Amino acid sequence: MKLNRxxxxxxxxxxxxxxxxxxxxxxxxxxxxxxxxxAGGATVARYVAKDxxxxxxxxxxxxxxxxxxxxxxxxxxxxxxxxxxxxxxxGNLASAYGVxxxxxxxxxxxxxxxxxxxxxxxxLPYDRLVLSPGIDFxxxxxxxxxxxxxxxxxxxxxGGTQAALLRAQIEAMPEGGTYAMVAPxxxxxxxPGPYERVSMVAHLLSQTNPSAKILIADPKESFxxxxxxxxxxxxxxxxxxxxxxxxxxxxxxxxxxxxxxxVVGGEVEKxxxxxxxxxxxxGRICEMAAIxxxxxxxxxxxxxxSRMDENIHVLGDASSQGDMPKSGFSANSQAKVAAMxxxxxxxxxxxxxxxxxxxxxxxxxxxxxxxxxxxxxxxxEKIAKVDGFVSQTGEDPALRKTTYEESLGWYAGITxxxxx
Amino acid sequence: MGDPARGEELFQQCIACHxxxxxxxxxxxxxxxxxxxxxxxxxxxFRYSKSMDRAHGDGLVWDxxxxxxxxxxxxxxxxGTRMSFRGLKDAGERGDVLAxxxxxxxxxxxxxxxxxxxxxSVPEVDLPEDVLSIDGDLAWGEYxxxxxxxxxxxxxxxxxxxxxxxxxxxxxxxxxxxxxxxxRPNPVMQLMAGRLSDEEIAALAAYFAKIx
Numbered sequence: 049m050k051l052n053r054x055x056x057x058x059x060x061x062x063x064x065x066x067x068x069x070x071x072x073x074x075x076x077x078x079x080x081x082x083x084x085x086x087a088g089g090a091t092v093a094r095y096v097a098k099d100x101x102x103x104x105x106x107x108x109x110x111x112x113x114x115x116x117x118x119x120x121x122x123x124x125x126x127x128x129x130x131x132x133x134x135x136x137x138x139g140n141l142a143s144a145y146g147v148x149x150x151x152x153x154x155x156x157x158x159x160x161x162x163x164x165x166x167x168x169x170x171x172l173p174y175d176r177l178v179l180s181p182g183i184d185f186x187x188x189x190x191x192x193x194x195x196x197x198x199x200x201x202x203x204x205x206x207g208g209t210q211a212a213l214l215r216a217q218i219e220a221m222p223e224g225g226t227y228a229m230v231a232p233x234x235x236x237x238x239x240p241g242p243y244e245r246v247s248m249v250a251h252l253l254s255q256t257n258p259s260a261k262i263l264i265a266d267p268k269e270s271f272x273x274x275x276x277x278x279x280x281x282x283x284x285x286x287x288x289x290x291x292x293x294x295x296x297x298x299x300x301x302x303x304x305x306x307x308x309x310x311v312v313g314g315e316v317e318k319x320x321x322x323x324x325x326x327x328x329x330x331g332r333i334c335e336m337a338a339i340x341x342x343x344x345x346x347x348x349x350x351x352x353x354s355r356m357d358e359n360i361h362v363l364g365d366a367s368s369q370g371d372m373p374k375s376g377f378s379a380n381s382q383a384k385v386a387a388m389x390x391x392x393x394x395x396x397x398x399x400x401x402x403x404x405x406x407x408x409x410x411x412x413x414x415x416x417x418x419x420x421x422x423x424x425x426x427x428x429e430k431i432a433k434v435d436g437f438v439s440q441t442g443e444d445p446a447l448r449k450t451t452y453e454e455s456l457g458w459y460a461g462i463t464x465x466x467x468x
Numbered sequence: 469m470g471d472p473a474r475g476e477e478l479f480q481q482c483i484a485c486h487x488x489x490x491x492x493x494x495x496x497x498x499x500x501x502x503x504x505x506x507x508x509x510x511x512x513x514f515r516y517s518k519s520m521d522r523a524h525g526d527g528l529v530w531d532x533x534x535x536x537x538x539x540x541x542x543x544x545x546x547x548g549t550r551m552s553f554r555g556l557k558d559a560g561e562r563g564d565v566l567a568x569x570x571x572x573x574x575x576x577x578x579x580x581x582x583x584x585x586x587x588x589s590v591p592e593v594d595l596p597e598d599v600l601s602i603d604g605d606l607a608w609g610e611y612x613x614x615x616x617x618x619x620x621x622x623x624x625x626x627x628x629x630x631x632x633x634x635x636x637x638x639x640x641x642x643x644x645x646x647x648x649x650x651x652r653p654n655p656v657m658q659l660m661a662g663r664l665s666d667e668e669i670a671a672l673a674a675y676f677a678k679i680x
Binding site for chain 2: 095099377380381384388398400403405407419421422423434435436437444446447449450451453454455456457458460461462464465
């Protein structure tokens with residue numbers, strides 16, 4: 049067991065915890081290793097550390113020192129948020145909760161030895177492993193596009209630099225130019241996300257480049273909050289937005305990053321900005337751990353344990369669990385269920401019935417917010433929807449404004465809940 | 469419906485802040501002409517609390533049920549209301565005040581002459597004593613609270629979503645039941661409260677009252 053001290057956060061508390069942790073001895077306190085520091089991983093790290101009160105050794109492995117939330121990145125693209133305000137660090141998880149924060153990549157999982165291998169060398173043993181890696185893209189799902197083309201045609205579907213690149217490209221569009229989006233097939237991260245994205249791009253362009261056009265090539269017949277978005281697009285953005293569904297070739301796409309063209313149902317379209325959001329799958333580490341079935345990692349609903357390995361829990365977008373949408377809110381909700389199950393299994397503490405919930409807010413234009421939400425319960429088969437609601441078309445502007453303000457409160461709440 | 473004459477007498481404890489009748493103006497509180505059927509927080513030119521603005525956005529409408537709940541304990545319906553009034557505990561007295569105020573609202577078709585049997589001579593949020601006296605299980609409340617904390621910040625910071633920290637337990641319990649019974653608006657809270665049992669609500673109230 050070798051660990052480089054420099055890979056730990058340099059706070060006194062973190063280093064002290066790391067050095068006193070019983071990892072080297074392979075005995076003592078139970079060890080939880082968490083891969084991925086987003087809405088699932090950061091939350092489960094904080095809750096296991098906090099609720100076990102030091103009885104469980106918690107290590108969080110996340111390559112980024114500053115984590116930019118993918119949620120609210122659309123509001124940054126629309127000019128409603130600053131990118132800096134969407135960046136969060138792990139110092140508080142280390143100093144206030146005693147989480148060992150390791151900035152590194154996990155390059156392998158040995159399920160027999162119960163260790164994870166780090167890119168910098170060395171390995172970490174675990175009693176329970178939590179994988180919360182988010183999404184990766186399915187190779188070849190958009191012919192002509194792969195990750196090497198993400199500078200020419202950004203996906204902007206992970207937070208941070210990709211969102212910044214996309215916004216810069218939109219701001220640099222020629223007058224009357226075309227922004228195109230290749231929308232993803234189901235299932236994917238944040239079901240309303242591409243359509244909130246389009247709304248925010250339209251908001252930006254209607255101020256800076258009002259003769260510009262927005263073209264969506266969409267392989268899906270219908271999409272999340274469709275009536276609400278289409279009403280908003282008509283009311284706020286006139287004829288700026290055109291969506292090509294599968295009946296007109298939206299499911300037959302080729303991207304040509306070098307020529308800045310897309311081919312939709314055989315028709316070549318010259319575009320100025322092209323936002324390619326490919327088909328998605330669980331973050332690659334799930335494949336490496338051989339816990340996927342198809343593109344996703346199936347889990348036991350009541351505990352979020354992998355169906356392939358009871359010592360591994362999978363959270364958030366990467367998991368296949370049933371009815372919950374892939375969202376930051378869902379990952380945060382699932383993390384609390386997993387944290388309780390892990391604490392119950394590794395220490396002698398009370399556990400309670402699992403409860404899950406989700407709400408997704410979307411912004412269509414200034415002060416025009418909408419939301420959709422549901423509650424869920426664990427059945428043997430899947431996480432099953434119990435009850436739900438969705439904003440209505442034609443709502444009062446005062447209600448829409450309150451809904452937007454509520455989303456700002458949610459962002460402050462969930463990030464405090466993740467990072468402490 | 470109650471007795472408007474007795475209601476007028478009872479209304480004397482309100483007149484320091486509220487006017488009603490011909491020429492009524494806003495004072496410390498908004499005027500109460502046409503209050504029945506009005507959306508909460510909608511009197512032109514009156515500056516409301518954030519909480520009342522939120523209730524306005526959520527579409528809370530003043531009617532017999534909501535006004536009765538508000539008169540019983542204002543903070544149970546609107547957590548951060550500026551109306552510092554201890555509330556009228558007696559359902560008969562509330563009926564009298566409602567009868568008095570309804571004289572100053574038009575659209576009588578929306579205001580029943582007699583209180584329908586299902587409606588609040590006993591208001592819906594007036595919970596039985598045994599629900600209010602459940603001893604909340606703190607550890608359970610702590611687990612359940614994790615769901616609340618996705619939006620409500622544990623340290624009481626409130627921007628866009630109100631604080632639920634350090635509420636008196638009884639207010640918390642009544643507020644949650646008011647969401648569960650869909651008297652308080654807001655679909656997220658109606659959804660969350662809707663699937664909580666009496667014991668779970670008591671556990672949450674106990675936890676948030678004592679949160680460290």
